[in-house]
Amino acid sequence: DAKTTQPPSMDCAEGRAANLPCNHSTISGNEYVYWYRQIHSQGPQYIIHGLKNNETNEMASLIITEDRKSSTLILPHATLRDTAVYYCIVRVAGLQTSGSRLTFGEGTQLTVNP
Amino acid sequence: GAGVSQSPSNKVTEKGKDVELRCDPISGHTALYWYRQSLGQGLEFLIYFQGNSAPDKSGLPSDRFSAERTGGSVSTLTIQRTQQEDSAVYLCASSRQGTIYYEQYFGPGTRLTVT
Numbered sequence: 308d309a310k311t312t313q314p315p316s317m318d319c320a321e322g323r324a325a326n327l328p329c330n331h332s333t334i335s336g337n338e339y340v341y342w343y344r345q346i347h348s349q350g351p352q353y354i355i356h357g358l359k360n361n362e363t364n365e366m367a368s369l370i371i372t373e374d375r376k377s378s379t380l381i382l383p384h385a386t387l388r389d390t391a392v393y394y395c396i397v398r399v400a401g402l403q404t405s406g407s408r409l410t411f412g413e414g415t416q417l418t419v420n421p
Numbered sequence: 422g423a424g425v426s427q428s429p430s431n432k433v434t435e436k437g438k439d440v441e442l443r444c445d446p447i448s449g450h451t452a453l454y455w456y457r458q459s460l461g462q463g464l465e466f467l468i469y470f471q472g473n474s475a476p477d478k479s480g481l482p483s484d485r486f487s488a489e490r491t492g493g494s495v496s497t498l499t500i501q502r503t504q505q506e507d508s509a510v511y512l513c514a515s516s517r518q519g520t521i522y523y524e525q526y527f528g529p530g531t532r533l534t535v536t
Binding site: 349 | 425454456463469480512514516519525526527
């Protein structure tokens with residue numbers, strides 16, 4: 308799986324949009340971009356994933372650049388409960404007999420301030 | 422609906438003792454993963470079960486670690502002769518299938534402390 312680079316920390320005001328960047332310059336054509344987050348003392352939580360088109364769900368939006376070398380996770384109206392470590396990972400598509408284990412890097416610690 | 426549950430939530434044990442950690446996955450999920458997370462560290466894959474296939478044990482750190490999944494549902498992770506370096510949060514996740522197209526749902530974890 309391609310390596311990802313994220314800033315170690317970010318701050319955001321409550322109610323504002325939080326834009327979390329991720330670089331994945333070595334991504335290949337069959338690799339998806341996934342985002343998970345981990346709130347303190349809880350298990351990781353899936354947020355969203357995409358291949359090349361922008362995606363939106365009830366939690367967030369994912370914007371992937373045309374060259375797919377970077378992406379941005381957008382939380383449109385951040386709340387205090389969104390304070391967490393956000394992980395951007397790249398995963399290869401296709402059936403895998405060994406499953407789809409997750410490997411998290413350092414992630415971005417997002418702190419939403421009142 | 423019910424999510425992934427794990428028990429116990431916390432376990433303190435003496436060095437050298439055996440421990441068993443339990444995971445109840447989401448009903449109908451055929452894939453089940455065990456991970457561990459040491460303080461301030463990322464996820465470390467331990468083992469993967471998919472249906473009736475042989476499990477992928479490639480992440481188990483030593484032969485003191487073993488896991489089983491009975492009836493394709495509940496899983497138990499066993500650590501024999503625990504060591505202090507085994508102290509971590511042990512996380513279980515399940516997904517509908519074992520491909521990347523299905524997100525993994527995590528349990529709250531079991532915090533293991535070996536004294």
